[in-house]
Amino acid sequence: MQRGRRNPRRLALMLGGGAVVLVVAAGAFIYFVLFPTSSPKRLTITNAKVATPVSANVKLTGHWTIGAGSVAGYRVREKLGFLPAESDAVGRTSDISGEATSTQSGKAVTITAASFKVAVNTLKSNEAMRDQHIQTIGIQSATYPNATFVLSSPLVLPASALGGTVVRAAVTGVFNIHGTARKLTVPLEIKLSDTSIEAAGSLTFGWGLFNMTAPSVGGFVNVSSKATMEFELHLTRAA
16 A cells, blocks of 8 residues: 555545534534523512511402513423523513402402413514524414413412412413313412412423424424423402
């Protein structure tokens, strides 16, 4: 063999290895530069250091409607190839409507009826391309523009809720997402005041629960097997 003449097979392996290195480097660049390294905190109710109890002369029996500050959305972890992002992709909207009815007998406050609608076709994240994709894949908001919830069982709050602190309860109702209805129970945080009812919660589920397929863009950008729906509702007395 002549000195200096390269083996074609060895050369091909070297070129292939170099290509792999370049792909990995490019992927790492996109991962660290383009993927978000932080995301909005989970929706929750802030518990004031000093609680303000519901006034003794105020009864929380009545009708309530969605007020300012209400928000709902999704949270999911994206993956670039086999690399998971450092934080969640989060999309949210304040385009929410709905109402609730409550009764109070002594220290017992009960939510007897509630129904809410979220315009999921208005969900916005930090990435316009992501917002565009979910219109046709995943939640398919162009085809299923709204998600709804209807309370199916009265929600009885603990007496401590009248103390003005955040209390925990569980609510059961029918969620209709992606055109698919499911009766589910979700843990809640609830806070009462003289003029408002605040509630926050989340539901983590596999995509198949609501007949959705996990989004995938070109088979390169994928998401985890589960997504989370979260909400923070501020209800005020109906006029």
